[in-house]
Amino acid sequence: MNHVLGCSHGCLYPCYAYLQKKRFGDVTSYKDWCEPALVENTLELLDEELPKLKDRIQMLHLCFTTDPFMYQYKEIQDMSFAAIRKINDAGVKCSVLTKGILPIELAQLSKDNEYGITLISTNEAFRKRMEPGSAPWKKRLAALRNLHNAGCKTWVSIEPFPTPNIVRQDLQALLKEVSFVDRIIFGRMNYSKEVTAYTENRPFFNTKAKEVISFCNEHGISYHIKKGTITR
Ligand code: SF4
Known part of the structure; x- marks a missing residue:
């Protein structure tokens, strides 16, 4: 469910949703994308659609092309x-993913x-550079931990994970920060010239994916790569 057009987080990986919305003329520029427009009759639309569709939905995801808990x-x-x-x-039931703050x-x-939250780095300077409008990563993670402590199911999306020419970082340190969650999703960064320029990107992502799998197996966390x- 995507009940907002645009996203003030303005991720610069770049954001696939932004590229698609620009391509199809729904937004005209990055500035336009960063000024979100809420679908104001979202609840009325749900009242109409849920009775018709609810028996066919296993889980409803918020959101693929915007952020449901947009920061501020x-x-x-x-x-x-x-x-x-x-x-x-x-x-x-719902699955929720944000780079904002999940309310308790x-x-x-x-x-x-x-x-779930997206968390691709524990480097706050990198967060500010690549996800300029999003919540600081420590606040994001603290809110997720609070929900975990309150008995909720939690997960982390480590995607799009960057190559070392974009940011040098320790994946193990990031994994330790999120070791309380029930599930980890890990995926490589795509659509980036910098990733392509890093000629060792394939072996790099293979190694990092293996690290995630080992960590999850050791800590009893389910995972999806x-x-x-992972490539040959
Ligand atoms: S939070 Fe998601 S939808 Fe929003 S700009 Fe970043 S990648 Fe795009």
Whole structure:
């Protein structure tokens, strides 16, 4: 479910959703993309669609082409919360992914929901450079940990993971920070000239994916390695 056009986080990997929306003329520029437009009748649309579709939905994901808990956009956060509650009331569980702050009140909703953050680095200067409008990574992670401590299912998306010519970092340190979660998704960075310029990118991603798998096996965390991350 994507109930917002645009995203103020303005990720510069670049953001695939931005590239698609620009290509199809939904937004005209990066500046336009970073000024989000909320679908104001989201709850009314859910009232119409949920009765028709709920029996066919295993899990509803928020969001693929925007961010449901956009940092410092209370109107969007409130709408997302209300939407999740409505979806749960229809008997459908939600999966949520954000680079903002997950509110602790989510713990009052269905315990079948799965709450996730994207975290590709523990380097705050890199976060500011690549995800300029997003929440600082420590705040993002603290909110996720609070939900975990409140008994919620949590997960982390380590995607798009960058190559060392973009940022030098210790994947093990990042994994230790997120070792409380139930599931880790790991995927390589795509659509970047810098990644292509790093000639060792394939062996690099193969090695890092193996590190993630070993860490998850050691800590009893389920994992998924995104297609194309491990290559021969
Ligand atoms: S948070 Fe997601 S949708 Fe928003 S700009 Fe970043 S990658 Fe794009």
